[in-house]
Amino acid sequence: MGDDHPTKKSDWLRTAIMTIVASGSPSARASNHTHFVVDQMGRAIVAGEYPPDTMIPLDPDLCEMFDVSRTVVREAKKTLAAKGMIASKAKVGTHVRPSDEWNMFDEDVLRWHTSVKSPGRFYDELFEIRLIFEPAAAASAARRANEVDCDRLFALCDSLASAASRADFAVADYEFHHHVLKLSGNRFLQSLGDMVQTALYSLFLIETGEKFQEVKAEVAQNHRAIARAIASGLPEAAHTAMLKVITEGHDRTRATA
CATH class of the missing domain: 1.10.10.10 (Winged helix-like DNA-binding domain superfamily/Winged helix DNA-binding domain)
Incomplete structure (x- = not known):
């Protein structure tokens, strides 16, 4: 269930993210x-x-x-x-x-919202919808995932922990959440994956330097908890771990907005 062209997708995603953060x-x-x-x-x-x-x-x-x-x-x-x-x-x-x-699921409409200087309501609504479907997707993935699927999740956690830049970090984070949605086996949940890409813009609000390194390690550890729960076939634990990742991400975004 892995990606056929991970390098090509990462290149595309990196371009998309940098477009989002353009002024x-x-x-x-x-x-x-x-x-x-x-x-x-x-x-x-x-x-x-x-x-x-x-x-x-x-x-x-x-x-x-x-x-x-x-x-x-x-x-x-x-x-x-x-x-x-x-x-x-x-x-x-x-x-x-x-x-x-407005069609809030439209890619352009989402992108335009990320360019607003104070997108408080947008982020609140975006994280609210993520809280609805992503923990459920993680729980579903824990019921379905196999060893190969989980190896991919752990590899992405390693990419989070070793990311040399915020752009690399955002790509790894996007791919992790996108993979969890794919592992859920629900095509409707998979279609919502593009929203996760836009949510990653919040990661660019994190300051560089020591603070970024501290946050990076913590986020990587929390994502690893999701991967472990899915690999262990524990739906409730996967649901809880995903809930924590999204909630703490929201809190960081609001604190720096």
């Missing part, structure tokens, strides 16, 4: 691309520059703002509408929908 605009400012307009408008909406129920600029203004064609603007608006973020009315214009109507 804002895409590196390639191709202003004639729909993706650029979607990204800029999405970030602005999530940041509150366009509050719920307010109107976004008219198409001609957006064309001038981003130096793009009306076709690009229309396609960008269609994309944002599909994410549940905006809605258009004939002869009225396009307004921002309330945030509880």
